[in-house]
Amino acid sequence: MVFRTRYGHYEFVVMPFGLTNALAVFMDLMKRIFQPYLDKFVIVFIDDILVYSKSYEEHLRTTLRIFREHQLFANLKKCEFWLEEVGFLGYFIYKEGISVDPKKVEAVVK
Numbered sequence: 001m002v003f004r005t006r007y008g009h010y011e012f013v014v015m016p017f018g019l020t021n022a023l024a025v026f027m028d029l030m031k032r033i034f035q036p037y038l039d040k041f042v043i044v045f046i047d048d049i050l051v052y053s054k055s056y057e058e059h060l061r062t063t064l065r066i067f068r069e070h071q072l073f074a075n076l077k078k079c080e081f082w083l084e085e086v087g088f089l090g091y092f093i094y095k096e097g098i099s100v101d102p103k104k105v106e107a108v109v110k
Contacts, residue, residue, distance in 0.1 A: 027046055030044040034063075041059040042059070043088075050088055
């Protein structure tokens with residue numbers, strides 16, 4: 001956010017109003033920088049980024065290049081690479097397809 005007064009041009013260097021808007025700002029940024037690749041090999045949901053590909057390195061290089069170009073960094077402790085299956089948004093995603101997380105089904109049944 002930028003604003004102008006008669007005293008000059010000002011821009012926040014920290015998130016205004018604390019972390020209230022941080023997730024929305026982050027998700028907007030991710031959607032803008034990954035726009036050409038969304039739903040082709042990248043899915044962004046709040047603070048999660050899922051990169052999927054048939055070959056291990058095919059799209060990872062593109063994703064990391066985009067991060068570098070925008071001076072963004074990933075916390076490697078929170079990253080998982082080359083998974084054969086992954087839990088994401090209540091689903092398990094495998095090579096063969098997608099299934100609902102059994103824990104989510106159990107919660108609805110109970």
